[in-house]
Amino acid sequence: MYLHTSTERRFLAGAWLTLALLGIGGCSTNKDKLLPHGATDMLDVWQQGTTGSAGSASGRMLLDARQALRRPLEPRQAAARNDNAAFTRTAENEIHSQFKRLPNPDLVMYVFPHLAGSDPVPVPGYTTVFPLYQRVQYAMPGERTEDY
Structure with a gap:
């Protein structure tokens, strides 16, 4: 857009100056006003949020839930845990x-001497090794116990 008059130019310059001053003024703030400091630090905030005060209902409910998770195993659960121990990963069976x-x-296959290519090039006889099956197959746990 081409401006013809100086009035239009002055108006546009004034508008840009006003926008710039508002932008700069909006960015200036005091960090202490925005984020006031208190006597508590992050550890206090964390402990208050996780445990609550000792007498509060939410703190008591959280402690009760934690105690329920720390209950001892029943004999039937312990037996099932021992039965599944062979199928779980430990430091001992991680290696094996x-x-x-x-x-x-x-x-093992022997390839006899032959001629190869469009221009018959002699290839000497050689021996090569390849697996019987295309893919490696794995046994399920407990399916194969003897070493080979």
Whole structure:
């Protein structure tokens, strides 16, 4: 847009100056007014939010819920836990894989000397090894116990 008169130019310059001053004025603030400091620190806020005051109802309910989670195991639950111990990951069985690889025998094949390519190039005889099965197969836990 082309401005023809100086009045339009002055009006536009004044509008830009007003917007700039409002923008700068809006950014200036005092951090202590915005975020006042109190006597409590983050640890106090955390403890107050998690435990509540000792006599409050919410603090008592939270302590009761924690005590319910800390109850001892019943004998039936302990037996089920021991039964599933073989299928859980521990430092001991982490080293020895639960899922054993099933045997995949190697086949040895001898390739006789031959000519290859569009221009017959002699290729000497060689031996190559490849697995019998295309994919490696794994046994389920407890399915294969003997080592091979």
